[in-house]
Amino acid sequence: MAKPQPVVIEPWFSPRIWGTRDLRPFYPPLPDGADPVGEAWLTAPYCRVAGAGETLEAWWRRESAAWNEPADSRAEFPFLIKLLFPKDFLSIQVHPDDSYAALHGLGRGKTEMWHMLAVEPGAKLALNLVPGAEIQHLAAACRAGGGAAAQLLAWHEPAPGDTYFVPAGTVHALGPGLVILEVQQPSDNTFRLDDYGRVDASGRPRELHLEAGLEVAHARTAAGLLPRSTSGPLIQCPYFQVSRLEAKTEDAIPLPAAFCTIVPVAGQWRLKNGPRLPLAHAAIPPAQGGQELVGQGVAIQVGPGVPDAARSRTGSSPVAP
Numbered sequence: 165m166a167k168p169q170p171v172v173i174e175p176w177f178s179p180r181i182w183g184t185r186d187l188r189p190f191y192p193p194l195p196d197g198a199d200p201v202g203e204a205w206l207t208a209p210y211c212r213v214a215g216a217g218e219t220l221e222a223w224w225r226r227e228s229a230a231w232n233e234p235a236d237s238r239a240e241f242p243f244l245i246k247l248l249f250p251k252d253f254l255s256i257q258v259h260p261d262d263s264y265a266a267l268h269g270l271g272r273g274k275t276e277m278w279h280m281l282a283v284e285p286g287a288k289l290a291l292n293l294v295p296g297a298e299i300q301h302l303a304a305a306c307r308a309g310g311g312a313a314a315q316l317l318a319w320h321e322p323a324p325g326d327t328y329f330v331p332a333g334t335v336h337a338l339g340p341g342l343v344i345l346e347v348q349q350p351s352d353n354t355f356r357l358d359d360y361g362r363v364d365a366s367g368r369p370r371e372l373h374l375e376a377g378l379e380v381a382h383a384r385t386a387a388g389l390l391p392r393s394t395s396g397p398l399i400q401c402p403y404f405q406v407s408r409l410e411a412k413t414e415d416a417i418p419l420p421a422a423f424c425t426i427v428p429v430a431g432q433w434r435l436k437n438g439p440r441l442p443l444a445h446a447a448i449p450p451a452q453g454g455q456e457l458v459g460q461g462v463a464i465q466v467g468p469g470v471p472d473a474a475r476s477r478t479g480s481s482p483v484a485p
């Protein structure tokens with residue numbers, strides 16, 4: 165029998181002012197003088213399929229039918245996986261939901277999930293406003309600018325292995341000293357509310373989107389820490405499902421017969437009888453199903469959203485705790 169050949173996607177690196185040149189242990193460090201990288205996009209449409217010279221978008225248009233993926237997802241890979249490397253604070257921001265995005269010609273909304281791969285002591289992230297703070301207080305702080313809005317946010321100190329759900333409409337921020345695997349809807353709709361008064365190399369501030377951002381922001385949503393799982397499902401929502409796979413020895417882990425993407429994040433992984441999967445790259449097992457993943461370390465498995473999961477962890481409806 166032919167060896168099972170996964171499709172491996174080459175990451176695309178996005179420079180950001182809050183990024184770093186030291187991407188170890190996930191990727192080789194960048195040379196001095198290179199723009200710091202903030203994000204590695206593992207499943208962007210323009211990512212290349214390793215060894216094929218073809219984009220993921222072109223590959224997915226052709227191959228999604230083999231997985232019986234619904235026609236409406238065929239044009240676009242169903243989720244975006246990224247690694248984030250913040251070495252400075254990201255802007256305080258919010259993403260629209262599907263209905264706002266559709267109404268304003270912006271495509272899709274952006275619900276996301278963060279899994280902590282590395283956490284330096286004291287590193288922190290923010291989700292939602294502190295109790296008692298409302299959107300009008302946020303609006304006043306954002307208009308004052310210079311990072312004033314940070315005082316209204318509920319900050320958390322995550323631990324490695326923690327996972328946070330961040331539905332559209334959640335006011336959020338990430339601090340330095342984290343390495344995060346993010347899974348999100350395939351959308352780049354970000355409304356920046358406060359950028360701490362920073363300017364770029366040419367002395368210009370990054371654009372803020374106060375009007376739209378304050379329109380979609382909720383004071384409090386269902387955002388928060390998800391139950392921990394060393395090896396098993398982390399979340400199912402209408403936009404993606406994510407599991408963490410952990411093996412101490414060369415365990416064989418059966419993969420679902422449905423379409424999924426595997427991202428090794430620690431240790432060594434391969435398909436049974438197949439080639440080794442590169443660290444921090446998205447790999448897609450072959451479409452015949454019945455594959456087994458063999459390795460030791462940690463890998464993240466991501467699949468398309470589950471429409472029926474809408475009621476368990478809602479994608480975008482705000483829930484006041």
Ligand SMILES: [Zn+2]
Binds near residue numbers: 257259276336
């Ligand atoms: Zn975000």
